[in-house]
Amino acid sequence: MKRDEGLIENRTYDEIKVGDGAVLTRTLRPEDIQLFAIMSGDVNPAHVDPEYAHSSMFHEVIAHGMWGGALISTVLGTEFPGPGTIYVGQTLRFSRPVKVGDTISVKITCKQKFDHNKHVIFDCLCTNQDGLKVIVGEAEVLAPVDKVKRAKIEMPEVRISDREGRYRRLMARVKGLAPATALFAHPCHAESLHSAAIARDEGIMRPVLVGPEAKIRALAESNGIDLRECRLVDAPHSHAAVARAVAMARAGDADVLVQGSVPTSEFLAPVVGREGVRTARRLSHVLYIDLPNHPHPIIISDMMVNIEPTLEHKIDIVQNAIDFAHLMGIPDPKVALLAGIDTVTPKMRATLDAAALCKMADRGQIAGGVLDGPLGVEHAVSLVAARTAHLKSAVAGQADVLIAPDLESGNMLAKQLEHLSDAISGGVVMGGRLPILLANRSDSVESRVASLVLALHVLRRGK
Numbered sequence: 228m229k230r231d232e233g234l235i236e237n238r239t240y241d242e243i244k245v246g247d248g249a250v251l252t253r254t255l256r257p258e259d260i261q262l263f264a265i266m267s268g269d270v271n272p273a274h275v276d277p278e279y280a281h282s283s284m285f286h287e288v289i290a291h292g293m294w295g296g297a298l299i300s301t302v303l304g305t306e307f308p309g310p311g312t313i314y315v316g317q318t319l320r321f322s323r324p325v326k327v328g329d330t331i332s333v334k335i336t337c338k339q340k341f342d343h344n345k346h347v348i349f350d351c352l353c354t355n356q357d358g359l360k361v362i363v364g365e366a367e368v369l370a371p372v373d374k375v376k377r378a379k380i381e382m383p384e385v386r387i388s389d390r391e392g393r394y395r396r397l398m399a400r401v402k403g404l405a406p407a408t409a410l411f412a413h414p415c416h417a418e419s420l421h422s423a424a425i426a427r428d429e430g431i432m433r434p435v436l437v438g439p440e441a442k443i444r445a446l447a448e449s450n451g452i453d454l455r456e457c458r459l460v461d462a463p464h465s466h467a468a469v470a471r472a473v474a475m476a477r478a479g480d481a482d483v484l485v486q487g488s489v490p491t492s493e494f495l496a497p498v499v500g501r502e503g504v505r506t507a508r509r510l511s512h513v514l515y516i517d518l519p520n521h522p523h524p525i526i527i528s529d530m531m532v533n534i535e536p537t538l539e540h541k542i543d544i545v546q547n548a549i550d551f552a553h554l555m556g557i558p559d560p561k562v563a564l565l566a567g568i569d570t571v572t573p574k575m576r577a578t579l580d581a582a583a584l585c586k587m588a589d590r591g592q593i594a595g596g597v598l599d600g601p602l603g604v605e606h607a608v609s610l611v612a613a614r615t616a617h618l619k620s621a622v623a624g625q626a627d628v629l630i631a632p633d634l635e636s637g638n639m640l641a642k643q644l645e646h647l648s649d650a651i652s653g654g655v656v657m658g659g660r661l662p663i664l665l666a667n668r669s670d671s672v673e674s675r676v677a678s679l680v681l682a683l684h685v686l687r688r689g690k
Contacts, residue, residue, distance in 0.1 A: 235379045237309030240345045240370035248336040249307035253298055254611055255290050255329050258520045262385060263291050277523045278556070287625070288522055289324040295362045298333045299351050303368055307335060308347070311371025315346060319364040323355075327522070328610030328624060330356040335366065345370050356614070393517045393651045394673065398429065400555075401680050404687045406430050407482035409679065410475055412494060413438040413468035414487035417450045419666075422675035424452050429676075431683050435460060435481060438468040465489045473497045476504050476661055483682045485664040491531065498663060508658040509533070509543035512665060513551045514641050515681055516652040525608065526552055526560075526628045527644075530637035531665050532656060538580050541630070542593060545584060547657035548628045549596040554688045563607035563626035564600025565636070569618065577601060577632035584630075596628070597621050604629070604640065642667075645674075653677030655685055662686055 238247075264275050269291055272279035280288040296319055303312050325331060332354050339348040347370045353362035409432040411423055420443070426432035433456070436443055440461040447454050460475075462468035469489060476484045484504065486494045499505050512531040517524040528548040533540055545562060552560035564581035571578045581600030588598040599622035605612040606623050613624030631637025645652050652674055656663035662682040666675060 236376040237371050245337050251302045251333045257522045263294050285324050292321050295353050302335050308370045310375040313369040316367040322360045328614040390649050401683045407683050408433045409483040410435050410472045410481040411485045412472035412487050413465045413489045416488040418672050419487045420447050420452045421672045425676050426679045437472045438462050483662050486666050504660040510656050510658040511544040511547045512656050513548050514654040516650050519649045527641050530641045534634045557627050560596045560627040561622040562596045562598045562628040563602045563622050564630050566601030653681045655681050
């Protein structure tokens with residue numbers, strides 16, 4: 228008889244027969260591991276530290292062994308026998324690890340009944356999506372004798388947010404590094420000045436504010452921002468401020484160049500001009516974004532500089548992103564070349580470019596990372612999605628770097644992640660004589676400070 232999914236109903240001792248069983252299926256998600264660690268206090272790095280786990284014998288984060296054991300308890304307490312069941316004993320033997328994206332089937336089978344005390348022994352078997360044994364054991368329970376049939380209780384949704392911890396971990400990356408000199412070109416809005424003051428107070432940057440001095444001082448006063456230890460270089464308007472800042476950067480008077488309250492196109496024009504700060508490498512923007520419920524930060528490129536990059540441009544974009552990943556402590560970054568589909572077709576240029584870039588990496592024209600593509604976003608970042616799609620790839624489901632096919636798609640992807648999740652993010656333009664920071668009008672002070680932290684990290688770790 229089919230059970231009502233809205234009800235929870237038990238099987239009494241008299242209803243249970245030897246050989247009867249029940250099956251529960253669950254897919255392991257990153258947040259399952261986090262929740263289990265929080266609940267149990269088990270923060271073994273094999274479960275919660277992707278960097279450590281990568282160097283372990285399993286090469287990736289694995290579930291706590293008792294996560295699978297808890298699934299057995301779930302079957303016994305909610306399905307078979309169900310409410311009224313009392314655990315008496317449990318033995319477990321662990322055969323292989325459970326990884327993110329694995330789908331585990333938990334099967335329990337009645338092995339033996341004892342009429343004198345209403346105890347039942349169940350065989351317990353947990354297998355993964357490939358039919359391989361994960362956990363085996365036996366459970367002994369006191370079975371219910373009274374019938375129970377009740378409505379299922381809907382549990383509240385749990386959301387894990389460690390925003391402050393993620394922000395402080397990013398700040399800790401530059402602990403002990405000498406501060407750098409940062410040129411803020413026309414910082415004539417409060418967010419620019421606040422970020423400069425915080426970077427100064429945190430010992431990250433020595434701010435140089437290039438723009439209309441009277442306007443900057445008035446803005447600081449009206450917003451309660453202390454400009455102590457901030458050098459001001461007077462420039463009458465935004466064009467003059469950007470030109471002066473770029474000239475100072477080119478002359479070696481600063482370590483970092485920061486966009487203030489000027490449009491990105493106006494800021495970049497002198498940066499990439501003949502008297503700018505370009506090198507032989509094409510400039511491209513890399514965004515570092517740390518998302519809740521994702522096992523590690525992601526790098527996205529390019530969302531702010533190259534509008535419709537050609538294949539030749541993408542070579543530098545990919546190499547810049549790989550170089551940035553190295554500086555962030557990822558020795559062999561997994562790079563996903565994004566497209567709308569996962570197969571190569573002449574009808575979609577992004578897929579052809581992705582295939583060509585992979586071949587270039589195979590032949591050493593792009594170095595330092597593992598490339599795969601074309602890949603859809605979901606297959607690049609979700610092991611569950613990648614394994615469901617049966618993608619056999621070293622990158623799929625665990626990408627460190629996402630390369631967008633063009634600026635439009637990269638910008639939309641990045642802003643969706645920034646504004647629809649509790650993300651920590653910051654970005655740096657790579658490929659120039661010095662780190663360059665771009666800013667959207669909507670960027671928060673936190674995001675601007677994060678970019679300054681990343682710029683210092685790139686500057687000091689790159690030497």
